[in-house]
Amino acid sequence: MAKRTTTRSVQQKPAHRHGKGRCVAILKKLSAYIDDELPGTLCEELRKHLGACPNCEEFVASLRQTVALCQHQPAPALSQAERARMRNDILRAARPR
Amino acid sequence: MKTPAPAKQPTPASRNEARTAASFDTLYRDHVDQMYRFATRLCGEPEVAKDLVQETFLNAYRGYQTFRGDAQVSTWLYAIAARACSRMRRKRKGAPDRELSLEEFIPTSEGEFRLQIPVDGLSPEEALQNKELRQVLDRAIAKLPKKYRMVLVLRDMEGLSAKEVGSVVGLNERAVKSRLHRARLFVRRELSAQGIAASEPSHNGHPFMQGGR
Numbered sequence: 655m656a657k658r659t660t661t662r663s664v665q666q667k668p669a670h671r672h673g674k675g676r677c678v679a680i681l682k683k684l685s686a687y688i689d690d691e692l693p694g695t696l697c698e699e700l701r702k703h704l705g706a707c708p709n710c711e712e713f714v715a716s717l718r719q720t721v722a723l724c725q726h727q728p729a730p731a732l733s734q735a736e737r738a739r740m741r742n743d744i745l746r747a748a749r750p751r
Numbered sequence: 752m753k754t755p756a757p758a759k760q761p762t763p764a765s766r767n768e769a770r771t772a773a774s775f776d777t778l779y780r781d782h783v784d785q786m787y788r789f790a791t792r793l794c795g796e797p798e799v800a801k802d803l804v805q806e807t808f809l810n811a812y813r814g815y816q817t818f819r820g821d822a823q824v825s826t827w828l829y830a831i832a833a834r835a836c837s838r839m840r841r842k843r844k845g846a847p848d849r850e851l852s853l854e855e856f857i858p859t860s861e862g863e864f865r866l867q868i869p870v871d872g873l874s875p876e877e878a879l880q881n882k883e884l885r886q887v888l889d890r891a892i893a894k895l896p897k898k899y900r901m902v903l904v905l906r907d908m909e910g911l912s913a914k915e916v917g918s919v920v921g922l923n924e925r926a927v928k929s930r931l932h933r934a935r936l937f938v939r940r941e942l943s944a945q946g947i948a949a950s951e952p953s954h955n956g957h958p959f960m961q962g963g964r
């Protein structure tokens with residue numbers, strides 16, 4: 655697929671001339687984009703840019719992956735004993751005799 | 752947790768109290784796991800998280816009369832926990848409470864556009880079977896400045912809507928989304944900077960396993 659040509663002038667080569675400013679503007683909207691909150695025309699425009707700009711396309715994919723990982727990150731659970739102990743502590747603190 | 756309340760003889764109040772206790776038990780039973788999960792995600796360390804859960808339910812117990820049915824119980828509890836968390840002021844490592852600017856997340860070199868972690872072609876569940884990845888993700892979230900972590904945890908981990916998050920933390924939706932976006936970009940950058948190799952099932956001693964926490 656369209657790999658950027660990295661070989662020459664490695665630093666600060668704008669891979670796509672129309673770009674940097676455009677890409678930055680896009681970056682600001684990516685959460686709204688992946689959350690499906692952009693109005694239709696904007697969304698369309700953004701999609702078009704992504705299709706033409708591998709960097710932004712990769713970036714949005716990586717942001718999506720990041721969010722998906724957060725959504726699925728497992729969390730530890732309390733043991734039954736811990737749950738009961740904490741309940742007693744709370745009630746004791748709430749109702750000092 | 753100390754409350755030197757004046758000791759009282761049994762009165763109508765004690766019947767009231769029994770009612771409160773019964774509803775407290777329901778509240779606790781139905782929400783303690785959720786609150787512990789939330790607290791763990793906010794605080795990292797299990798002991799701190801337990802303190803936060805106790806503080807939360809204690810405040811909920813005391814404030815039960817002020818709970819109005821117009822909010823969801825869980826939103827109400829999240830808000831109590833969020834307030835307790837900012838009061839607890841336990842110092843955490845990393846995470847100075849600074850502002851995140853969008854500019855700092857603009858990639859400046861080629862390698863920064865993709866995540867340098869083994870996720871391609873895997874579902875999130877599959878990817879997260881990699882313990883090292885789970886740890887790196889935890890650490891990235893822990894590194895977030897607190898107010899950003901709060902929003903990311905509520906929205907992307909607890910699954911609240913932006914509007915609900917706003918009512919928990921006292922922000923409008925727009926502000927929630929702005930914070931959320933920065934928080935996600937932060938975590939994304941952490942993940943892309945980490946460079947985890949694909950998991951080698953049997954073999955241990957990752958550089959990540961020593962160090963912190």
Ligand SMILES: [Zn+2]
Pocket residue numbers: 673676677680703707709710711
């Ligand atoms: Zn672009």
